[in-house]
Amino acid sequence: MNPLTTPIDMMQPPRLVFGRGTAAEAGRWLEQCGSRRPMVVTDTFNAARVGSLGLPGDPIVWGELAGEPTTDDLARVIAAAEAAKADAVVGFGGGSSMDLAKLVGVLSGSDQSFSEVIGPEKVAGKKLPIVQVPTTAGTGSEVGTRALVTDLAKAAKCAVQSRHMLADLAVVDPDLALGMPRSITVATGVDALAHCVEAFTNKKAHPLIDIYALEGIRLAGRWLAKAAQDLDDPEARAGMALASLYGGYCLGPVNTAGGHAVSYPLGARYHVAHGAANALIFPHVLAFNAPATSQRTAAILEALGLPVSSEPARVFAAARDWCVQLGCEMRMSALGVPESALSDMAREAHAIRRLLDNNPRDLGEADILAIYRAAF
Known part of the structure; x- marks a missing residue:
């Protein structure tokens, strides 16, 4: 345990919105940023609830996540983001969706591969604005700078940590978890x-x-x-x-x-x-x-x-x-x-x-x- 005088570096999203009925703030923020092709990374259940975000333009919904993210999931979602020419990414769901969204935000359109960024601070930079909207109360990934993906070849979880994966906006609307x-x-x-x-x-x-x-x-x-x-x-x-x-x-x-x-x-x-x-x-x-x-x-x-x-x-x-x-x-x-x-x-x-x-x-x-x- 460290004494009070020990230096510590704490990063938080520049903006966080918390409270009931706040989910649509994600769409308002993206519209103010000029986004017209935001991509939502989510699971099969939450894909049907994307409307609650009030997204602008012509949003793309990638709702193929069926469990904890794997390297195959990551390859598919990055390919989809690049093909759709997404101009922002929204993680909408639990930690798995939000972790994938972080990686889309830094690897879509990048020359770096996933294997090259495993570990601390190896990401070259952010490529897309990142918005995080959790629908569960577990990971706290909406305010984090890490993403975990299971490497299928190694049968092991690999962690990427980067300040570039910090959300530009985190919206925590507890009502999204009602009935879970x-x-x-x-x-x-x-x-x-x-x-x-x-x-x-x-x-x-x-x-x-x-x-x-x-x-x-x-x-x-x-x-x-x-x-x-x-x-x-x-x-x-x-x-x-x-x-x-x-x-x-x-x-x-x-x-x-x-x-x-x-x-x-x-x-x-x-x-x-x-x-x-x-x-x-x-x-x-x-x-x-x-x-x-x-x-x-x-x-x-x-x-x-x-x-x-x-x-x-x-x-x-x-x-x-x-x-x-x-x-x-x-x-x-x-x-x-x-x-x-x-x-x-x-x-x-x-x-x-x-x-x-x-x-x-x-x-x-x-x-x-x-x-x-x-x-x-």
Whole structure:
């Protein structure tokens, strides 16, 4: 954990609009910018709701995303943007849609390939204005500078980080999540929580980010169960939208740690939804890290309204019970992951140094395998 005097660099979109009924601000902004061929990157469900954005001109809707983005998806969407001569890009959906939109914004019409920009700050520049409009409360990707894509050849998630992928406008309209199914509400909500928790217990934790992280945890503790119980509760949706937004603020200068690293192979190998994978892993890594972050672990449980402890077994029980009560699936075997793959997955997770090096306690390959076996 860093002292207050430690330098930190935090980037935020130049404009952010938050609140009920604000989705059409995306169209108004694009019209003011002179856009006539905006391209919307979205999924099959949200493709039918693009009208809520009030887009100007002759918008192109690319609604072919069916899951978490792959290198094939990226190749197809960039080809579509270039063929349509898109003059702006809008990410409309969850983190997958918004991450693809970021990459369209910097790679459409560029001489750079995806493989050339993997890693930090390798993107040459922005090619299209980027607008982000989330429809779920999970990733906080609308305010982030990273994009994750699964490389099908490597069966691994690859991250691109660039200041050029920061949105020019982010519009967070909580009403877009009204009626979202309970399973998606819960999985995305725990993902937002995990961003805040992992930033708060991170080696890079910083007082500037702690305020967002801890408040994001409190918001999830207050509103996630209510959003899952009443799918049309606008206040609960707004509370979770704010929790997700705060989690997005945490990702830029601090990022996640062991929890996300351990969860990634579930998605890359077996297409387990990112939020569901994080929910499954969350109590295990929180408990594992407790001896190294006892005060902060206790603060997390208190913020969630759970019995305060820093003893690993009690931390695990409290966090797991909370996830179970929300309706999360907490058995890896039920998510289609074979037991025979656990060793390979542990080796792959242990190689994700960009996240594991942030973890407050060394998480070795044997430790990861033990978590997988306990979660199986």
